[in-house]
Amino acid sequence: xxxxxxxxxxxxxxxxxxxxxxxxxxxxxxxxxxxxxxxxxxxxxxxxxxxxxxxxxxxxxxxxxxxxxxxxxxxxxxxxxxxxxxxxxxxxxxxxxxxxxxxxxxxxxxxxxxxxxxxxxxxxxxxxxxxxxxxxxxxxxxxxxxxxxxxxxxxxxxxxxxxxxxxxxxxxxxxxxxxxxxxxxxxxxxxxxxxxxxxxxxxxxxxxxxxxxxxxxxxxxxxxxxxxxxxxxxxxxxxxxxxxxxxxxxxxxxxxxxxxxxxxxxxxxxxxxxxxxxxxxxxxxxxxxxxxxxxxxxxxxxxxxxxxxxxxxxxxxxxxxxxxxxxxxxxxxxxxxxxxxxxxxxxxxxxxxxxxxxxxxxxxxxxxxxxxxxxxxxxxxxxxxxxxxxxxxxxxxxxxxxxxxxxxxxxxxxxxxxxxxxxxxxxxxxxxxxxxxxxxxxxxxxxxxxxxxxxxxxxxxxxxxxxx
Numbered sequence: 001x002x003x004x005x006x007x008x009x010x011x012x013x014x015x016x017x018x019x020x021x022x023x024x025x026x027x028x029x030x031x032x033x034x035x036x037x038x039x040x041x042x043x044x045x046x047x048x049x050x051x052x053x054x055x056x057x058x059x060x061x062x063x064x065x066x067x068x069x070x071x072x073x074x075x076x077x078x079x080x081x082x083x084x085x086x087x088x089x090x091x092x093x094x095x096x097x098x099x100x101x102x103x104x105x106x107x108x109x110x111x112x113x114x115x116x117x118x119x120x121x122x123x124x125x126x127x128x129x130x131x132x133x134x135x136x137x138x139x140x141x142x143x144x145x146x147x148x149x150x151x152x153x154x155x156x157x158x159x160x161x162x163x164x165x166x167x168x169x170x171x172x173x174x175x176x177x178x179x180x181x182x183x184x185x186x187x188x189x190x191x192x193x194x195x196x197x198x199x200x201x202x203x204x205x206x207x208x209x210x211x212x213x214x215x216x217x218x219x220x221x222x223x224x225x226x227x228x229x230x231x232x233x234x235x236x237x238x239x240x241x242x243x244x245x246x247x248x249x250x251x252x253x254x255x256x257x258x259x260x261x262x263x264x265x266x267x268x269x270x271x272x273x274x275x276x277x278x279x280x281x282x283x284x285x286x287x288x289x290x291x292x293x294x295x296x297x298x299x300x301x302x303x304x305x306x307x308x309x310x311x312x313x314x315x316x317x318x319x320x321x322x323x324x325x326x327x328x329x330x331x332x333x334x335x336x337x338x339x340x341x342x343x344x345x346x347x348x349x350x351x352x353x354x355x356x357x358x359x360x361x362x363x364x365x366x367x368x369x370x371x372x373x374x375x376x377x378x379x380x381x382x383x384x385x386x387x388x389x390x391x392x393x394x395x396x397x398x399x400x401x402x403x404x405x406x407x408x409x410x411x412x413x414x415x416x417x418x419x420x421x422x423x424x425x426x427x428x429x430x431x432x433x434x435x436x437x438x439x440x441x442x443x444x445x446x447x448x449x450x451x452x453x454x455x456x457x458x459x460x461x462x463x464x465x466x467x468x
Contacts, residue, residue: 026059
């Protein structure tokens with residue numbers, strides 16, 4: 001037993017009463033355990049204890065007895081999450097192959113969906129949404145800073161072979177999670193009024209980008225490049241953004257290890273890279289599975305078990321060892337091949353509806369405001385979603401817990417943003433889309449436009465909301 005074990009145990013056990021009294025606190029604690037995975041930083045009993053289960057049970061019990069509880073949001077995306085879980089569960093009864101059916105992964109997926117849907121019931125205010133975003137950002141940002149500093153001290157020779165644990169154990173999955181948090185850190189740094197917190201957040205961004213480089217993940221590198229370009233395009237100061245992109249690219253070329261640059265160069269010459277050709281072969285096998293089992297697929301997490309049977313390019317009679325088989329290396333083909341066309345359609349529709357919701361909220365906010373927390377949040381969520389959509393082309397992340405949580409959070413954000421924009425007294429529509437008011441006679445100046453100051457998105461402190 002170490003001090004770390006006692007700290008983790010003390011934190012979780014000490015938070016249980018608050019989780020019961022305020023289920024929203026339970027969602028925050030559950031997010032810390034799921035994303036920061038503080039239990040994996042311990043070395044003794046705390047590492048293997050079921051802390052997330054204890055928090056979930058306590059939080060759910062507190063929610064059930066709460067007289068003021070709000071119901072979950074019944075909306076197309078939440079219904080689709082439940083339908084997706086049901087379809088995958090039914091697919092277990094039609095699993096392909098002589099291998100035993102394992103329900104553990106399906107139960108874990110149901111937990112992921114359950115947490116996402118439950119979040120819509122307890123996160124109902126802008127302050128709660130902001131607190132949840134802070135927790136997610138700091139949970140992943142902790143590893144971004146920790147690994148980034150270690151990488152600098154090693155002179156760039158350090159390689160991250162695995163993440164902290166859970167769904168982040170694989171280095172590629174860990175890298176994608178780091179990419180998704182970069183837009184959140186950028187948003188928090190631009191919206192935080194406390195100078196100290198602002199400096200800390202700004203420092204976390206490049207350190208997290210260094211962490212992505214240290215994973216040597218090419219898919220994450222492409223996602224990060226796309227995320228940075230989208231943030232620059234959406235920024236109000238594109239010149240400064242382009243300058244940052246140039247400096248980041250120059251730093252990468254100057255300080256990145258030669259082995260990493262050579263690995264990135266294989267993206268252009270994929271024909272000579274065994275890993276890239278292996279991915280293409282896996283995609284072909286996935287296509288064979290889809291055509292052979294279009295309705296329910298081969299079964300959740302049974303791609304590798306059925307790889308050999310659907311590898312039609314393999315000479316007959318040649319035995320295939322499991323280590324020579326591959327995963328799909330593509331989230332879209334993964335869920336399609338393993339779970340079938342119905343599940344694939346639900347999954348893609350959820351992602352599409354989430355993006356459409358963000359674009360609609362952004363469009364409505366741009367017609368109303370020149371600067372707003374709504375526009376800032378929309379850019380943050382949009383960039384993270386685009387990074388995930390790009391990274392999913394190269395990674396098996398169809399059951400990534402963060403993306404389902406993101407879908408629920410974007411749903412909450414859209415409802416809060418529309419409710420605020422509907423309040424004409426507090427947030428009036430700007431006149432004729434102009435930044436300033438109409439021409440008027442002003443003493444000593446002749447005709448000019450009266451300046452009407454509009455609130456930007458720097459409206460709240462971390463330590464407490466400001467009220468005007």
